[in-house]
Amino acid sequence: MFAAGAVALLVALALALARAILGPTVFDRLQAANTVGTVAMLLLAVIGFLTGRPEFLDLALVYGLLNVVGTIAVLKFFRYGDLGEPGDDAERRA
Amino acid sequence: MSTPVDILSWICLVAGGAFCAIGGLGLVRMPDFYTRMHAASVTDTLGAGLMLLGMMLQAGLSLITVKLIMVGLLIFFAGPTATHALAKAALARGLEPLLASEEETSKR
Numbered sequence: 001m002f003a004a005g006a007v008a009l010l011v012a013l014a015l016a017l018a019r020a021i022l023g024p025t026v027f028d029r030l031q032a033a034n035t036v037g038t039v040a041m042l043l044l045a046v047i048g049f050l051t052g053r054p055e056f057l058d059l060a061l062v063y064g065l066l067n068v069v070g071t072i073a074v075l076k077f078f079r080y081g082d083l084g085e086p087g088d089d090a091e092r093r094a
Numbered sequence: 095m096s097t098p099v100d101i102l103s104w105i106c107l108v109a110g111g112a113f114c115a116i117g118g119l120g121l122v123r124m125p126d127f128y129t130r131m132h133a134a135s136v137t138d139t140l141g142a143g144l145m146l147l148g149m150m151l152q153a154g155l156s157l158i159t160v161k162l163i164m165v166g167l168l169i170f171f172a173g174p175t176a177t178h179a180l181a182k183a184a185l186a187r188g189l190e191p192l193l194a195s196e197e198e199t200s201k202r
Contacts, residue, residue: 008111015118
């Protein structure tokens with residue numbers, strides 16, 4: 001049964017990848033990358049069950065944490081063109 | 095592992111996989127960015143939730159279940175945050191949502 005779940009997740013992964021390649025705007029690609037991250041987390045968990053190695057769940061947790069930080073960082077980069085620059089809120093307070 | 099729990103986790107895993115695939119399909123087929131975001135949220139909520147629930151039923155009461163709950167909480171909180179930031183950034187960049195044309199709206 002885990003194999004069926006893994007196959008379904010792989011299909012979702014392929015479709016998200018297709019959107020990342022097709023996507024007309026950068027935001028489409030980012031949304032696809034976000035979905036790929038979520039599906040990869042689930043796939044890691046399922047592979048852990050499939051091979052009987054629950055350590056894969058730790059990998060899934062770390063991957064999820066990195067995925068969020070990555071998405072926010074790329075968004076900030078496209079908005080300000082620089083990762084070191086503070087956002088609007090920080091400027092207003094200063 | 096007792097059989098009813100096995101069947102229940104089967105159903106959860108297959109339904110979760112189906113919802114993940116449907117979300118992926120929506121990501122390819124939907125006409126504009128904001129509707130695609132809506133389709134992707136199906137994968138984030140129902141797909142992920144059902145798959146994790148199915149795996150939790152398989153694992154029983156153990157450390158694995160705790161880790162699965164952690165993964166679920168991470169998706170539950172981080173997914174909407176990233177989606178919100180993405181939608182705000184797209185709106186700030188001036189990406190217009192696809193709306194019905196003026197003539198169709200005035201006919202109503």
